[in-house]
Amino acid sequence: MASLLKRASLLLAVAFSTQVQAQNLTKYIDPMIGTGGHGHTYPGATVPFGMVQLSPDNGDEGWDWCSGYNYSSPAIAGFSHLHLSGTGCGDWTDISVMPNTSLINDTFRFYKVPFSHKNEKASAGFYSVQLDNGIKVSLTTTARCGFHKYEFPKGSTPFVRFQLNYMINWDSTVKTRILKQDDSTIVGYRYSYGWANVQRVYFAARTSAPIKQMHIFNSENHSKINQEEENGKQYNGELEFADLNGKPLLMKVALSSVSYEKALEALGEIRGWNFDSYKAAAEGLWEKELQKMQVKTNDEHLKRIFYTAIYHTCMAPVLFSDADGDYQNAKGNVQKMKKGQRYTVFSLWDTFRGLNPLFTLTQPQRNIDILNSMLAFYDENGLLPVWDLSTFETNCMSGYHAVPVLADAVLKDTKGLDAVHVYEAMLASANQKERGTPDYIKYGYLPSDKGSFSVTLTVEYAFDDWCIAQVAKKLGKTADYIKFMKRADSWKQLFDQQTGFMRGKKADGSWVTPFDPYFASTDWKTSNYEEGNAWQYTFFVPHDVIGLTQAFGSKAAFINKLDSLFTVNSNIKGESAPPDMSGLIGQYAHGNEPSHHIAYMYSFVGEPWKTGKQVRNIIETMYHDKPEGYAGNEDCGQMSAWAVWSMMGFFPANPANGEYVFGSPVFDQMNLKLPSGKNMLIIAKNNSKSNIYIQSIKLNGRPYNKTYITHTDLLKGGVIEFTMGAQPNKAWGVDAASWPASASK
Numbered sequence: 166m167a168s169l170l171k172r173a174s175l176l177l178a179v180a181f182s183t184q185v186q187a188q189n190l191t192k193y194i195d196p197m198i199g200t201g202g203h204g205h206t207y208p209g210a211t212v213p214f215g216m217v218q219l220s221p222d223n224g225d226e227g228w229d230w231c232s233g234y235n236y237s238s239p240a241i242a243g244f245s246h247l248h249l250s251g252t253g254c255g256d257w258t259d260i261s262v263m264p265n266t267s268l269i270n271d272t273f274r275f276y277k278v279p280f281s282h283k284n285e286k287a288s289a290g291f292y293s294v295q296l297d298n299g300i301k302v303s304l305t306t307t308a309r310c311g312f313h314k315y316e317f318p319k320g321s322t323p324f325v326r327f328q329l330n331y332m333i334n335w336d337s338t339v340k341t342r343i344l345k346q347d348d349s350t351i352v353g354y355r356y357s358y359g360w361a362n363v364q365r366v367y368f369a370a371r372t373s374a375p376i377k378q379m380h381i382f383n384s385e386n387h388s389k390i391n392q393e394e395e396n397g398k399q400y401n402g403e404l405e406f407a408d409l410n411g412k413p414l415l416m417k418v419a420l421s422s423v424s425y426e427k428a429l430e431a432l433g434e435i436r437g438w439n440f441d442s443y444k445a446a447a448e449g450l451w452e453k454e455l456q457k458m459q460v461k462t463n464d465e466h467l468k469r470i471f472y473t474a475i476y477h478t479c480m481a482p483v484l485f486s487d488a489d490g491d492y493q494n495a496k497g498n499v500q501k502m503k504k505g506q507r508y509t510v511f512s513l514w515d516t517f518r519g520l521n522p523l524f525t526l527t528q529p530q531r532n533i534d535i536l537n538s539m540l541a542f543y544d545e546n547g548l549l550p551v552w553d554l555s556t557f558e559t560n561c562m563s564g565y566h567a568v569p570v571l572a573d574a575v576l577k578d579t580k581g582l583d584a585v586h587v588y589e590a591m592l593a594s595a596n597q598k599e600r601g602t603p604d605y606i607k608y609g610y611l612p613s614d615k616g617s618f619s620v621t622l623t624v625e626y627a628f629d630d631w632c633i634a635q636v637a638k639k640l641g642k643t644a645d646y647i648k649f650m651k652r653a654d655s656w657k658q659l660f661d662q663q664t665g666f667m668r669g670k671k672a673d674g675s676w677v678t679p680f681d682p683y684f685a686s687t688d689w690k691t692s693n694y695e696e697g698n699a700w701q702y703t704f705f706v707p708h709d710v711i712g713l714t715q716a717f718g719s720k721a722a723f724i725n726k727l728d729s730l731f732t733v734n735s736n737i738k739g740e741s742a743p744p745d746m747s748g749l750i751g752q753y754a755h756g757n758e759p760s761h762h763i764a765y766m767y768s769f770v771g772e773p774w775k776t777g778k779q780v781r782n783i784i785e786t787m788y789h790d791k792p793e794g795y796a797g798n799e800d801c802g803q804m805s806a807w808a809v810w811s812m813m814g815f816f817p818a819n820p821a822n823g824e825y826v827f828g829s830p831v832f833d834q835m836n837l838k839l840p841s842g843k844n845m846l847i848i849a850k851n852n853s854k855s856n857i858y859i860q861s862i863k864l865n866g867r868p869y870n871k872t873y874i875t876h877t878d879l880l881k882g883g884v885i886e887f888t889m890g891a892q893p894n895k896a897w898g899v900d901a902a903s904w905p906a907s908a909s910k
Contacts, residue, residue, distance in 0.1 A: 190455035191448050193465075193472035196287040199251065199799045201236035201792025203747060203756070206477065206799050207248045208234060208287040210304045210311070212450045214508070214531060216420055216484035218248040219304045219311040220292065222258050224275030226333045228744065231255035233333065236792040240277035241296065243328055244304060246311050246420060247366065250480035251799025252512065253745060254561065255334030256360040256554065260368050260418065262313065263328060264300050266321040268403055271384035276326075289476065290447025305444040307434040308484055310419040314440045323406040323414055327353070327370070330384055330399045335359040343402040348375040351402065352425035361557035363495040366420060369428035373415035373438050378405045415440060422485055422493045422555075431487065454479055457527055458813070461834035469790040471812050471832075474805035478520055478527070481801035482508035482535055485556065494545055495557035504581070505534035507541060511553040512801035513570065514562030515758045520806035521570040522817040525577055525876070529840035533581040536574050539567045540583075543590040548597055563618055563695050564625035565594040569821040572632035576639060577823055577876055588640060591633050595649070602626070604672075610658035613669035613677050618695040620659055620667050621759075624705045627655040631708040631908065632821045653908065656706050660716045665726055667703045669693035683752070685742040696745040698737070700730055700752035701759050707819040710769035711907035720770050727766060731779060748787050748796025750779075755787045756797020761807050765818035765826045768872040769904050773827065774858050774893035780811050780828035781857040813837070814847055814887065815874065823876035824905050829857045830887055843882030849889055856889040861897060863888075872898040873905045 199206030209220020222233035224242025229235045231252050233245065243261035263269070269276045284295035293303040299318035306312060317323045329341035336359035343353035354367045380403040381390040390400060406414060415438045419431035435443060455472055462468065486492040486507035493499050500507075513521075524532040542550045542558075549567035552559045571587045596602070601616030605626055613619040631653035637645035661668045661676060669677035682699035686692040694702050704727070706713040714723040735749040748756030753763060764779035787796040788808050795804050810816040814830030817823075830849040837845045862869040865883040874885070904910070 189452065190459070190472055191289040191452050193468045194289045194451065194455075194476045195469055195473050195790060196289075196292070196476070197236065197792050198469075198473045198790060198794040199477065199792070200232075200234060202795070203229060203744065203797055204793070204795040204799050205229065205231045205251045205253070206480075207232040207250060209244070209248065209292045210290055210306045210447065211480070212290055212306055212308055212447050213454055213479040214481075214483055215306055215308045217246050217306045217309060217311045218250070218480075218483070219244060219246055219306050219313075220248050221294065222261065222331070222333070224277045224333070228253070228255075230333060231798075233258045236282070240279045241294065242275040242277045243326075243331055244302065244313070245331065246368070246418060249510065249801075250477065251795075251801055251804065253798045253800070254360045254559075256336050257364075258331060258333060258336065259355050259357065259364070259366045260420070261328045261331035262416075262418065263326045264302065264315040264317070264414075265324045265326060266298065266300070266317065268324060268380060268405075269326050271382040271387050271401055288448070289451035291444050303440065305440065305447050307443065307447070309421070309431040309488070310417055310434040312435055312440060312443050313416040313418065315414045315416070317409065317414065319411050320408065323409060325372075325404045325406075325414070325416065327351070327402040327404070329353065329355045329401055332357065338398045340398050341400045343379075343381060343400065345376065345379045349373075350429075351376070351379065351404070352429065353402070354425060360559055360561070361495070361554040363557050364555045365422060365493060367423065367425040367428045368418055368420055369425050369432050370416060370418045371432055372404070372406075374406050374409060376404050377407050379403070380405065421487055423487060423491050423499055427487045427491065451476065454527075457838045458809070459836045460832040462832045466790055467812070467831060470788045470794070470808065473790070474788075474808040474812075477799055477805035478523060478802040478809060481510040481512065481516075482538070483510050485509040485538075492556070495555060496545065498545070500541070500545070502534075502537070502541065505537060507556075508535050508538040509553055509556055510801060511539065511550050511567070512803070513551060513566040514564060515800035515803040516806070517566040517569045518758055518761050518803060518807075518820050519810055519817060520802045522573055522820045523806050523809060525573065525579070526837070526840060526879075532574070533579065536571060536579070536582055539571065540586055540590055543593065547593060549590050549594045560600070563600075563622045565597075565600075565629050566625070568594060568629040569632045572636050573821040573823070575636050576821065584636070584640060588636055588642075591636065595630060595633055605655070606652075608658075608672060610655050610670060612672035613693050614671045617689040618692060619669050620693040620699070620702050621695040621697070623659055624656045624667060624702055627653050628705070628708050630655070635821070650908070653708060654712075657712075657716065660703075660713075662716065662718065665703070665717060665722075666699040668699065681738060683736060683738045685737050685746060686739045687741045687743045696743045696757055697754065697759050698746070698752070700733075701754055701757075701763075704730070704763045704766060705759060707762050708822070709908035710766050710905075712909035714770055715909060724767070724770060724772060727763070728775075730763065745797060750782070750786070754797075755783055756795070758800060758803055761803070762816070762818040762820075765816050765828060768826045768898060769818075769907060771899045771901070771904065772895075773872045773898035774895060776826070777829035777858050778893075780816075781831070784808065784811055784831060785854075814849070814885075818905065822906055824873045825876070825879065826873045826905050827859060827862070829859065830889075839880055839882055841880040841882065843880070845879060845882050846884045848884060848886045850886065851889045852887075853889075855891045858890050858893045859897060860888045860890040860894045862886065870897075870900070871903045
């Protein structure tokens with residue numbers, strides 16, 4: 166009987182897969198989603214996890230231009246080759262290029278050309294815009310090379326400006342150089358200081374038409390420079406061409422962190438000048454990503470949100486090494502990855518919660534390189550990365566959250582990862598002499614008078630330590646397991662049963678006063694919470710929801726507090742409250758990552774129907790197919806990863822224990838292609854906007870009573886069948902045996 170069920174499940178999955186593969190799923194990608202409001206995404210061309218992100222920059226500055234572009238701006242100042250997707254800090258926008266019909270006066274910091282969104286197009290691996298000066302720009306990429314096509318007005322003299330001193334927000338130029346090698350090739354570099362204090366980008370560019378003349382200017386005084394001179398930080402190059410008689414000018418620009426000789430090698434990724442073929446190739450790479458999750462629904466709106474979310478989950482980390490594995494790290498050392506490629510842009514405070522666990526399903530091969538890149542960072546710096554940008558430690562945000570990412574991989578028996586090496590690196594980060602860790606170890610919590618963001622660091626370190634304990638247990642290190650499980654209880658030191666909140670505590674054991682759970686501040690010297698307040702951080706105990714429930718005194722008291730989170734007023738107190746606290750439902754802040762697991766906590770205490778209700782509400786209200794489509798910063802794929810998981814029907818509420826908690830699937834059907842080579846067909850019977858509650862579940866035709874599915878069981882493939890309804894089935898999921906794991910369970 167079991168074999169017949171399995172065979173039937175396989176036939177269903179194959180039939181559904183064949184049906185969906187006939188579609189072009191990339192048509193549902195809209196790169197403009199997230200470019201408005203506070204999403205901070207960019208609309209330009211890239212391939213999955215590619216080194217090059219070729220995208221327009223507005224030449225405007227401020228928080229909403231962290232990616233260089235915001236939908237609200239009416240002009241474009243250039244098209245640069247490196248961009249950050251959805252971050253809350255701004256950097257990169259390196260190697261900015263701008264076509265024009267005359268020399269640009271270099272005394273302009275930003276030479277802006279107006280444009281209209283009606284003349285702008287963005288799709289998977291492609292971007293184009295018709296500027297108001299008559300020049301049409303089309304862009305596509307390979308992994309390490311950008312491909313430009315410029316169509317100039319007839320009779321005009323084409324110019325292409327390389328503005329190597331282009332810089333916005335945190336970024337500043339340190340040194341540049343540009344050299345003409347032959348009649349169609351230039352090389353150079355840009356060194357800069359910004360969010361990452363050390364950045365070196367080398368480039369090589371080749372044009373389809375010969376360069377008539379290259380002009381080099383010092384933009385500080387507009388003086389012309391001989392290219393043989395050693396260049397300085399304010400140098401820009403402008404390429405002049407003869408009249409092209411209406412033909413487009415094509416240009417390839419390749420990057421390297423090592424040298425412009427290596428960038429010249431990377432130009433080989435684009436052979437010939439067939440722009441459309443490389444545009445199609447880029448789109449094909451995106452289609453391959455989307456085919457991993459094929460959905461069935463009549464709601465085109467949901468498809469655009471979902472497939473654009475998958476798109477955004479493939480924007481970071483990005484390639485940092487050359488094709489042969491060579492890279493130059495922030496210390497100036499040229500290294501070679503032993504196997505695979507080196508990646509950078511690790512927004513780990515955000516992505517450990519959902520994006521990195523998603524990679525274990527969607528990026529099984531690439532994920533090995535990503536994980537080993539973290540270990541390479543450890544080998545070079547003595548600690549695992551916190552926020553790695555251009556292999557420089559920005560020390561942005563709290564916790565040592567490479568730990569749960571690596572722990573999740575070890576606990577899932579990821580091949581190609583040295584568990585002993587991983588454990589060594591984990592211990593180094595857990596015992597570091599900075600970031601408040603010594604006082605956290607000494608006191609059993611971080612006292613507010615010993616370090617900033619004391620509550621945030623304590624609860625996040627506690628979770629990270631729980632992850633270390635699980636790896637210690639797997640490796641047979643019993644003493645370490647006991648030690649780190651004790652550290653995993655550190656959150657208990659800051660839970661105030663009288664108020665029902667996590668609170669700051671001083672070294673003498675007294676509570677910080679005055680206390681207001683609605684208060685938030687960006688002042689790192691005095692704030693106990695990073696990008697949040699007591700409402701959000703009280704619930705950050707993903708490894709021990711039962712323990713947190715016990716701290717409240719009863720299940721009823723905990724559920725009442727959890728209910729209150731979603732129903733209290735949304736006022737944030739404090740003159741310097743962080744703008745990241747957005748997407749508010751009560752004090753639940755979906756626009757910022759610390760809240761992302763909270764809706765799923767009901768399932769740990771016997772009320773999974775409330776999880777379904779809140780998850781479906783968040784999907785409906787916080788994700789839209791328009792530029793202002795995200796409730797907050799997209800944050801390198803985490804905001805989108807939450808949507809991908811939750812629309813699928815489950816989420817890793819504890820992102821390192823290999824359990825995915827059920828929520829409320831939105832699609833009638835989904836075929837999930839698994840790294841095991843099998844498929845999981847997810848069916849939601851009676852699914853609709855009103856039928857949001859799970860009534861029952863079957864796994865491969867048999868009743869399934871757990872409120873979660875394990876990674877191991879998911880990899881086996883088959884069919885998960887949800888039966889949905891308009892009213893909660895309050896009898897489903899009430900048995901404690903069906904609840905996800907907790908340390909105190």
